[in-house]
Each structure stands twice: as structure tokens, then as C-alpha cells.
Amino acid sequence: MQQSVSEIRRLIARHKFWDYAFAIVGIICLMAGILVLLALFADLVKTGAPRLTTGFFTSFPSRMAEEAGILSAWVGSVLVMLVTACAAVPLGVAAAIYLEEYAPKNWMTAIIEINVTNLAGVPSIVYGLLALGLFVYTLDLGQSILSAGLTLALLILPVVIVATRESLRAVPGSIREAAYALGATRWQMVSDHVLPYSLAGIMTGVIMGLSRAIGETAPIITIGALTFIAFLPNSPITPEFPFVNAKWLMDPFTVMPIQMFNWTSRPEEEFQLNAAAAGVVLLAMTLAMNAIAIYLRYSIRKKIKW
Numbered sequence: 001m002q003q004s005v006s007e008i009r010r011l012i013a014r015h016k017f018w019d020y021a022f023a024i025v026g027i028i029c030l031m032a033g034i035l036v037l038l039a040l041f042a043d044l045v046k047t048g049a050p051r052l053t054t055g056f057f058t059s060f061p062s063r064m065a066e067e068a069g070i071l072s073a074w075v076g077s078v079l080v081m082l083v084t085a086c087a088a089v090p091l092g093v094a095a096a097i098y099l100e101e102y103a104p105k106n107w108m109t110a111i112i113e114i115n116v117t118n119l120a121g122v123p124s125i126v127y128g129l130l131a132l133g134l135f136v137y138t139l140d141l142g143q144s145i146l147s148a149g150l151t152l153a154l155l156i157l158p159v160v161i162v163a164t165r166e167s168l169r170a171v172p173g174s175i176r177e178a179a180y181a182l183g184a185t186r187w188q189m190v191s192d193h194v195l196p197y198s199l200a201g202i203m204t205g206v207i208m209g210l211s212r213a214i215g216e217t218a219p220i221i222t223i224g225a226l227t228f229i230a231f232l233p234n235s236p237i238t239p240e241f242p243f244v245n246a247k248w249l250m251d252p253f254t255v256m257p258i259q260m261f262n263w264t265s266r267p268e269e270e271f272q273l274n275a276a277a278a279g280v281v282l283l284a285m286t287l288a289m290n291a292i293a294i295y296l297r298y299s300i301r302k303k304i305k306w
Contacts, residue, residue, distance in 0.1 A: 156210065
């Protein structure tokens with residue numbers, strides 16, 4: 001009896017040892033990745049800091065490195081991401097709600113789910129070629145902000161769908177049963193109970209998708225984004241009624257990754273400094289989106305009472 005107890009204790013001790021060892025190895029790998037990322041970011045900031053002036057943000061690209069700026073690039077990125085968010089988020093969330101709450105569990109639904117999951121791993125250049133044939137030529141949208149936004153919306157749509165479905169699954173089934181027990185319809189159950197509880201996770205998936213989209217270059221180049229542009233699109237807001245202008249959707253554009261690519265392809269060292277500064281701005285935009293998402297997610301979770 002004592003021998004079996006001692007064997008059990010040795011077995012538990014051995015398992016605890018391997019648990020601790022795995023935890024230590026995981027922490028080392030995590031710290032190594034973070035330190036490398038911080039080192040690269042610090043080097044990028046050190047290289048591009050001298051160019052981060054007000055004129056850099058308010059000037060158009062130029063053949064003179066010291067006079068070149070990112071005005072058209074960051075404005076184009078903001079407008080393209082606006083179209084991407086407006087197209088991908090409602091469609092992705094609606095598709096996830098249908099697949100998770102409404103779709104019957106049959107072979108067709110299984111095929112759709114497998115394809116949605118697989119589409120998340122398709123190379124971005126494939127989406128660019130699809131958009132070139134569909135949006136640019138078939139729908140005749142041209143090389144415009146609308147085409148770019150819809151292209152990136154297709155790119156992140158599987159990510160939004162998968163993340164939303166996981167968030168919906170995380171809601172306890174007892175909440176659904178309680179809503180049905182009180183006489184709620186399926187849509188009332190989803191809209192008034194399931195969706196509010198899963199909003200935090202949905203927003204996390206949306207920001208993950210938008211963070212990927214803002215740094216994509218291949219699909220944007222494929223549909224014909226300009227590498228050098230010295231003018232701004234039309235403003236979405238006008239002083240006259242109805243105070244909204246849709247002409248900017250069909251304007252030509254450039255974005256931050258393409259502007260960086262243009263500068264890094266030049267041999268002059270000054271343009272390399274500009275590219276580093278643009279990289280810092282792009283990372284700052286991405287981190288800002290993530291910070292906003294974290295704040296909103298925290299605020300939503302505070303308001304939810306389980």
C-alpha cells in the first residue's frame with residue numbers, strides 16, 4: 001500500500017516537473033520573440049525619428065527626400081480602411097450569426113464552414129487577382145478606393161467570421177435556454193442576449209482583421225494602386241447639404257505600405273530614412289487601433305452582468 005502511494009507521488013512529482021519545464025521554455029520563447037520585436041521597433045524608431053516632423057505628415061511625396069511626406073498615403077490608408085470596415089464587419093458578423101445560430105447542421109453547412117476556415121489561409125495575392133477581375137473589370141469600379149476597400153474586405157472576411165463564431169460559441173447555452181423559456185424568438189435571443197455578451201470577442205476579431213489589412217501591399221498593387229500621388233481624394237464631408245460626398249470612393253489612391261515600398265526601392269539613403277519614419281507611423285496606427293479595441297472591449301465587459 002505504501003509502495004503504491006509512493007509511486008503515485010513520484011508520478012505526480014514527475015508530471016509537475018515537466019509542467020514547470022514546459023512553462024519555463026514557453027516563457028523563454030515568448031520573451032525571445034518580444035525582445036526581437038522590441039529591438040526591431042527601437043531600431044526603426046531610431047532610424048526614422050529625425051523625419052517625424054509636422055511637415056512629414058502634411059507634405060505630398062516628392063523626388064526630393066527631405067521634402068517628401070506621407071499626406072496622401074496616410075489619408076488614403078484611412079479612407080481605404082473605412083471602406084474595408086464598413087464592408088467586412090456587417091457582412092462577416094451577419095454570416096457568422098447565420099452559420100452559428102440559424103444554419104441547419106448538414107453537409108452543405110459543413111462544406112461552407114470548411115471553406116471559410118480555409119479561406120483565412122489563402123495568400124493575399126490571390127484576393128488581389130480575384131478583385132482585379134471582379135471589381136476592376138467586371139463591375140467597372142476601376143482602380144479606386146472602393147475597389148481597394150472591397151478587396152481588403154474580402155481578405156479579412158474569413159477572419160471576422162471565424163472570430164465571431166468563436167465568440168458566439170463562448171456564450172453559455174443556459175442564456176439561450178433562459179431566453180426561449182421567457183418566450184423570446186430566435187432573433188430576440190440572438191440580438192438581445194447572445195450578441196451583447198459576445199461583442200468583446202467580436203471586436204477582437206475585427207481589429208485583428210483590420211490590423212492585417214492595413215499592412216497589406218500585394219492585393220492593393222494588383223488592382224493598380226498608385227506608387228506616387230501628389231493630390232488628395234475628394235473629402236467625404238462637405239459643408240453643403242447633404243453634407244456627405246461619395247465621389248471620393250472612385251478616386252485614385254495610395255496607401256502607407258505602397259509609399260514605403262516606393263521609398264525602399266530607391267538607392268538614396270535619405271529615402272530609406274523616410275521609409276523608416278513611415279514604418280513607425282504605420283505601426284503607431286496599428287497599435288492605436290488595437291488600443292481602441294482593448295478599451296472598448298474592457299468597457300463592454302464592465303457593463304455586462306452574467
